[in-house]
Amino acid sequence: MxxxxxxxxxDLFLVIIYKLSIFMKLTVVLAGKVRDTDYQRILNxxxxxxxxxxxxxxxxxxxxxxxxxxDKEIAKLLELGKDGYTIAMDVNGESHTSESFANFLNxxxxxxxxxxFYIGGAFGLGKEFVCRCDKLISLSRMTMAHKVALLVLMExxxxxxxxxxxxxxxx
Amino acid sequence: MxxxxxxxxxDLFLVIIYKLSIFMKLTVVLAGKVRDTDYQRILNxxxxxxxxxxxxxxxxxxxxxxxxxxDKEIAKLLELGKDGYTIAMDVNGESHTSESFANFLNxxxxxxxxxxFYIGGAFGLGKEFVCRCDKLISLSRMTMAHKVALLVLMExxxxxxxxxxxxxxxx
Numbered sequence: 001m002x003x004x005x006x007x008x009x010x011d012l013f014l015v016i017i018y019k020l021s022i023f024m025k026l027t028v029v030l031a032g033k034v035r036d037t038d039y040q041r042i043l044n045x046x047x048x049x050x051x052x053x054x055x056x057x058x059x060x061x062x063x064x065x066x067x068x069x070x071d072k073e074i075a076k077l078l079e080l081g082k083d084g085y086t087i088a089m090d091v092n093g094e095s096h097t098s099e100s101f102a103n104f105l106n107x108x109x110x111x112x113x114x115x116x117f118y119i120g121g122a123f124g125l126g127k128e129f130v131c132r133c134d135k136l137i138s139l140s141r142m143t144m145a146h147k148v149a150l151l152v153l154m155e156x157x158x159x160x161x162x163x164x165x166x167x168x169x170x171x
Numbered sequence: 172m173x174x175x176x177x178x179x180x181x182d183l184f185l186v187i188i189y190k191l192s193i194f195m196k197l198t199v200v201l202a203g204k205v206r207d208t209d210y211q212r213i214l215n216x217x218x219x220x221x222x223x224x225x226x227x228x229x230x231x232x233x234x235x236x237x238x239x240x241x242d243k244e245i246a247k248l249l250e251l252g253k254d255g256y257t258i259a260m261d262v263n264g265e266s267h268t269s270e271s272f273a274n275f276l277n278x279x280x281x282x283x284x285x286x287x288f289y290i291g292g293a294f295g296l297g298k299e300f301v302c303r304c305d306k307l308i309s310l311s312r313m314t315m316a317h318k319v320a321l322l323v324l325m326e327x328x329x330x331x332x333x334x335x336x337x338x339x340x341x342x
Contacts, residue, residue, distance in 0.1 A: 143268070
């Protein structure tokens with residue numbers, strides 16, 4: 001039986017654990033640019049919220065938009081996540097519920113400390129790039145525009161942290 | 172063998188077919204309100220684009236946000252889609268790729284002429300409501316905030332029309 005005092009200490013313990021996680025790093029890298037200011041504002045808002053849970057960074061790599069990623073661009077993308085555990089968002093990747101994604105994020109952050117999520121542009125990330133990532137995850141079986149996929153990913157990462165930490169979800 | 176003239180006539184035929192589809196109707200109903208102006212602008216943009224393919228309408232029904240849908244709210248929601256073929260967006264619904272969703276949309280619009288998609292608010296649509304819909308479709312196994320789900324749905328419907336009509340996809 002958990003007493004009130006026990007529940008309070010458990011809560012305190014969880015808060016301390018999640019304040020410590022500020023030393024963990026999470027990066028989202030887009031192979032492209034978000035030009036639409038409405039999307040930029042929404043993404044900035046998620047980035048700000050995520051920073052209260054983890055050391056979060058969003059990076060954009062300008063790539064040519066009229067053809068698949070070239071070797072040079074692949075090398076630059078890999079460079080951006082070189083010390084991290086790399087996760088490519090790919091329609092054929094592992095599928096998750098929000099809860100199983102939260103578990104995956106929690107366990108992997110605790111072990112690897114530094115996670116890098118990649119999202120592709122108009123031509124996707126390409127087979128050559130995703131083969132060099134540690135993990136492939138799918139947000140949906142549906143193909144989404146990169147700015148929509150980015151928004152879904154940011155919301156799922158935010159949702160995952162609220163699930164892990166028992167923090168209320170702010171809409 | 173398809174000659175140049177044959178290809179031109181085929182194109183013309185497709186254009187006529189899709190201009191005729193303007194008499195078909197597609198409605199998206201949200202059980203809730205989108206208050207964020209960034210989302211509103213993005214959704215309006217999709218609504219405008221969709222109107223070049225189909226008679227499109229977006230409706231919001233103001234519902235209480237602190238509890239699941241009440242009988243009165245369910246009745247109002249059903250009223251909004253009463254002449255249409257009703258499709259509830261539900262995490263446990265039928266899963267689709269963008270291509271299979273486009274096929275579903277094309278076939279169903281041709282037969283039913285009037286489609287109504289429903290998206291739930293903070294408490295979802297609820298079992299009682301979805302049981303009264305003709306079809307359940309899932310955008311992802313992940314639970315999304317209603318404004319994010321709405322945006323994904325609008326983008327998938329737009330993408331579906333570009334796939335069906337061979338129209339280039341504008342990002």
